[in-house]
Amino acid sequence: MSNQNLEKPETPEQLSEILLVLDKEKKKIQAVKGIDENGKLETVDPTKKNQNQFMRVDKHGDFLSNFFTNFFSQLKDPTNFSFFKVPAPLAIDTAKEMQKQLKAPTREKEELMKQYEVNPEAEQEHKQENQNKMETTHTTPETSEYRYQPEQIDWETMNNLGLSKEKLEKMHLLDPLLKGYKTNELVPVSLNLGTAITRMDARLSLQANDEGQVVVAIHGIRKTPNLNFAFFGHEFSNEDKDNLLQTGNMGRVVNLTNPKTGETIPSIISVDRLTNELVALRTEYIKIPEHIKDVKLDEQQKQILMEGKPLYIEGMISKKGDPFNASVQFNADKRYVEFLFDRSNTNKQAQTSEQTQSQQAPEIFRGQKLDDGQYQKFNNGQTIYLDNLVDKKGKKYQGYITFNKETGKTNFSFQNPNKVKEQAMPTEAHKTQTAVNSEGKTNEATKHVKEPLKSGQKNPDSKKQQQEQEKPKTAAKSKGRKV
Structure with a gap:
């Protein structure tokens, strides 16, 4: 089985929470979508259909304090609303239980609402505390963007890998690492084990281990994706294998099993094209844009992409202003909708491209x-x-x-x-x-x-x-x- 751990996700979204709101006058629970240009709250029904529109909050950041500061400065009557911060996987079910409480109150559901309720005043005080701390420690004003801090990293281990803080900064790799992302390029790593020395190219990421310590994860290059063994309980069909090898995306949602908790997690699977590592992403973290290259997506098209399937779009406009048609698909590794290409025919495509270019005379x-x-x-x-x-x-x-x-x-x-x-x-x-x-x-x-x-x-x-x-x-x- 792959060594990728579902309990140690690799992006800030996987430590996110959903913000629910209760309109006391309408007595209705909604999911917060965002704030419009006039500073007013935008909401949607907390359903699976709308989950790609839910606003996500980093539970380790102070985004909420910033949100409430902006929101309450615009809102005329903030006492009409109550807010709840709920873990993303539980948001839809929790919203249903809260709505039941409004119709048929019980002590159990009342405790549930108290568990997740947010105190706006406390959040604003929390923001002020963070600002005071930042002024004392001279950290950057964008601390809320980061999941990790430089002092959490074991720099002795990093130096043993040939990666000092100065080198990572010079390569512009420290910032994305602190934000919780994998490096977007391969990094030369030297590992000295005393009696053995190895050198490799790999992508790096920071993760928290079971003790809460920040460790560096090394994502080495594989010759091919490992598709012959179960991946978190999922056995790859021949069609799955063909899709992953050709486009890098499996093309459907499957249930993966967390080996420690037994939790069933609906996910999509893609291949890291730099390392050939298999990468899974929970479907709740898939976010589909409203437009792709000037084409507005309808609900059916959004649903196709939400299910991990490829979508053929006509009438898109290139940067040069030319119309074109192409297939797109959501990539679990990149966490966005990408244009498809056939990985198995990469060399053939390159040769065709060269031949096409060679038929054009130089100017x-x-x-x-x-x-x-x-x-x-x-x-x-x-x-x-x-x-x-x-x-x-x-x-x-x-x-x-x-x-x-x-x-x-x-x-x-x-x-x-x-x-x-x-x-x-x-x-x-x-x-x-x-x-x-x-x-x-x-x-x-x-x-x-x-x-x-x-x-x-x-x-x-x-x-x-x-x-x-x-x-x-x-x-x-x-x-x-x-x-």
Whole structure:
């Protein structure tokens, strides 16, 4: 079985709670969705259908205190509402029990509501305490974003892995680690066990162990995803395996079993594309956007994505403003809706892409950009004449270029290939110049001349060059070939 632990989740969302609210006048329990631009409370019915809209709160942060400060500054009559902070997995069932209490009160359900009720004044006091602490310890004002603090990390262990605090900061990896995320790139890790030393590339994350200590998790690279053994009680079908290998997503919701508690957890499964590790995500943490590339999703489309299935969308708009169609799917590792690609055909796609690109002629040849007329003819396979080309020694020359669509290469010649049957050779005016200046060959008559040869030049053309040729330096001998 995979060593991934469902009790040690890897994202802040997995330590989240849902905020429920009681409207005392309407006597109705709702889930808080957010705050509108006017500062008013937005709510939805606490149902499974709406769970992707629930506002989630990090139970280890002080987001609630910030929320209440903003909310109560806008609300005209805050006494009309009571708030409850409920663990995300229990939110829907707890809301139902609270609603029953409003219709048929019992002492048991009253205790339930007291257990989760939030005191707004206490939350605001908590915020002030945090602000005072931050001023004392000089921490950043965005402490609420972080699940862990640097001082919680065992830096001696990190140093043994070759990862100092300074190195992580320089690589811009410390911040996401403290926020509870895996590094979004592979990190070189060196592990010295005294009698053995190993080096590997891996993704890293921080997790809390059973004693509450913060430890570093090393997610090493696997050759292939391990699909032949049960994953938290789930046996992969042939279709599951094909989907995971092709797209990286299994494509359906399955019930996984927590090995310690026996809890059944509806989840989706994806493959970490950097390490080939299997990653599970509870369905309650799936959040579907309202729009994807300017296309507004309807409820049916949202439900398809909530169930982990792929969805084909037409009429999306690219960054360049072009319409396009594509399939999308929610990825458990990335925690967002991604565009699909076939992992099993990655190399084939790359080759196809290269071939497609090779069929397009380059717009620039040896540093000279072709104008629209030249490029159109060149891309159509016609031969075009270019002057003002410059060789490696800075001297100008001219020639003809033709684009070969089959090979994707540009053929160059000094003579028009349309007028000669055999492969064109450089004209006498350019032959010696090109051989010496660009090909590194030696012309006996000018082998000691320091200056680049000009078009048509075969012999020294100035008194200075004549002197250089007659009094050569004996220290070095040309290794070029004679022309």
